[in-house]
Amino acid sequence: MKKIAFLFAGQGAQAVGMGKDMAEHLPVAKSVFDMGESLRTGVTELCFAGDPEELKKTENTQPCLYLTDYAIAQALVIAGVVPTAVAGFSLGEIPALAFAGVMTDADGFRFVSLRGETMAAESARHPGGMAAALKLTPEVVEETCAKFSEVWPVNYNCPGQVSCAGNAGEIDAFCDAIKAAGGRAVKLPVSGAFHTPYMKGVEPVLRTALEKMPLQAPRIPVYANRTAGLYPADREGITSLLSEQVCHAVRWEDTLRAMAADGIDTFVEVGAGTTLTGFVRRTLPEATALTVNDFPSYEAVLKELLGD
Numbered sequence: 219m220k221k222i223a224f225l226f227a228g229q230g231a232q233a234v235g236m237g238k239d240m241a242e243h244l245p246v247a248k249s250v251f252d253m254g255e256s257l258r259t260g261v262t263e264l265c266f267a268g269d270p271e272e273l274k275k276t277e278n279t280q281p282c283l284y285l286t287d288y289a290i291a292q293a294l295v296i297a298g299v300v301p302t303a304v305a306g307f308s309l310g311e312i313p314a315l316a317f318a319g320v321m322t323d324a325d326g327f328r329f330v331s332l333r334g335e336t337m338a339a340e341s342a343r344h345p346g347g348m349a350a351a352l353k354l355t356p357e358v359v360e361e362t363c364a365k366f367s368e369v370w371p372v373n374y375n376c377p378g379q380v381s382c383a384g385n386a387g388e389i390d391a392f393c394d395a396i397k398a399a400g401g402r403a404v405k406l407p408v409s410g411a412f413h414t415p416y417m418k419g420v421e422p423v424l425r426t427a428l429e430k431m432p433l434q435a436p437r438i439p440v441y442a443n444r445t446a447g448l449y450p451a452d453r454e455g456i457t458s459l460l461s462e463q464v465c466h467a468v469r470w471e472d473t474l475r476a477m478a479a480d481g482i483d484t485f486v487e488v489g490a491g492t493t494l495t496g497f498v499r500r501t502l503p504e505a506t507a508l509t510v511n512d513f514p515s516y517e518a519v520l521k522e523l524l525g526d
Contacts, residue, residue, distance in 0.1 A: 220484045220506070220523070222299065223477055225498070226287040226306030226314045227489025227511075230408070232279050236490040237286035238266040239513040246296045250289035254281065254327055261285065276341065276410060280309050280334030284327055287313040287489035290510050294488065297520050303482060305441040305473050307494055308373075308412065309333070311463060315449070319437040320456060332427055336420045337410060337464065343419075346411025347389035348372075350381045354401035362395050372413035373468045376500040383411035417465040425461040433457070439480075446472035474501045486510060486519060 240247040241262075251262045258281060264273060265282040272278055287310055295301075306314035309330065316326030351359045356371070359380040363369045369384035369392045382392065393403035411417070435451035442449050442459050446469040449456060474485075474497065484506040487494040491511060498507035508523075510516045 221302045221481045222484045222486060222523070223482045224291050224294070224301045224304045224314070224317070225485055225487045225494045226291070226304065226310030226317070227283065227487060227491055227494060228307030228310040229276070229279050229283065229412075230406075231489060231491030231493050232273055232283050233490055234268055234270050234273055235266060236282070236511070237289055240286075240289055240293060240516065241266075243513050244293045244296075244516075247289040247293045250292060250323065251285050253324055254285045257324060257327055258331060276338040277331075277334040280337075281327060281331045283309060283489060284313050284330040288316060288323060288326070290488040290516070291317050293516060294486070294510065294519070297516075297524070299486070299520065299523050301438065301486070303439040303441065303477060303480070305477065306443075307470060308443065308463075308468055310489065310494075311440075311443055311460070313489075314440055315436070315456075315460070318440045318449075319434055320440070320449070321431060321433060325431050329424070329427055329431070333420070333424060333464070336423045337412065337417060340417055340419050341410030341412075344411065344416040345386045346383055346408075346414070346416055347386040348381060348383040348406040348408045348411065349389055349393050349396070350375075350379060350404045350406060351396045352402040352404065353378050354380070354396065354399060356380055358399055358401070359396070362392070362399055365395060366392055368414075370411075370414045371467060372411075374471050376471050376474075376497040378500075379497075381406065383408075383414050384416075385411070413463075413465065413467055415465060420464045421461050424464065425457060428457040428461055441473045441477060443468040443470070443473070445469070446476050470497060471501050474498060478502050478505060484508070484523070486523075 373381035396403040
């Protein structure tokens with residue numbers, strides 16, 4: 219018997235049209251987008267047929283991707299694909315928590331909308347840049363970051379890939395330093411230095427929102443970005459981990475290894491893109507890594523996991 223985990227996609231995977239064919243074919247997916255539309259008029263149009271430049275804005279990306287991730291996960295469960303555990307990359311941690319019953323889908327949508335708006339505002343106050351450091355160990359990347367006053371490792375994605383973020387004025391020099399260390403650096407098309415101290419002002423806003431929100435213990439295990447361990451059952455533990463996540467590194471490679479150590483052998487990425495599927499394949503080559511990001515891939519995964 220396969221032990222399945224859902225991996226909820228994060229920011230950067232978004233694309234105009236995401237979720238559209240799922241909502242057209244599956245009432246359960248449509249109901250998720252209808253919920254979002256009832257709380258924020260125009261969000262489905264932005265997601266299904268909007269301006270790509272508008273969708274790229276953090277305050278828009280996050281609620282749109284939340285709906286897509288959550289809708290696909292719910293569609294899989296209705297069809298009979300039930301995960302043993304879940305995790306989400308950065309933004310994806312919120313739909314993962316909603317899926318696990320920690321918050322309602324509507325509260326999750328309100329929370330992710332607030333998160334996107336507040337992160338966008340902080341990004342405007344602290345212009346940042348981001349680059350992926352490739353072909354180096356995390357230790358070498360950390361040592362290189364330490365040579366700069368405001369560049370930090372933020373996403374430990376998979377072996378040989380650590381994304382770093384910080385002061386926009388230091389990113390080019392950081393990329394040169396990575397090359398000098400024997401690696402390769404790729405600048406990423408983002409406007410904010412997410413998961414760095416630049417986002418410290420977001421944390422209290424999120425904490426206040428969570429303190430007012432009904433929260434429940436996870437119904438299934440949820441692995442946390444910050445620790446690569448399980449989310450706790452207590453309210454304060456949940457609130458602290460989720461509010462602090464935005465200004466701390468995402469330990470994704472460690473998360474995947476922890477899930478595998480707990481017996482997960484099949485990972486299904488839900489949402490947009492295929493980024494997390496690639497991270498699984500590079501981290502756990504022996505595992506089964508699948509993607510559901512549209513209706514044809516949904517049908518293909520159902521056939522693979524459930525048969526005819």
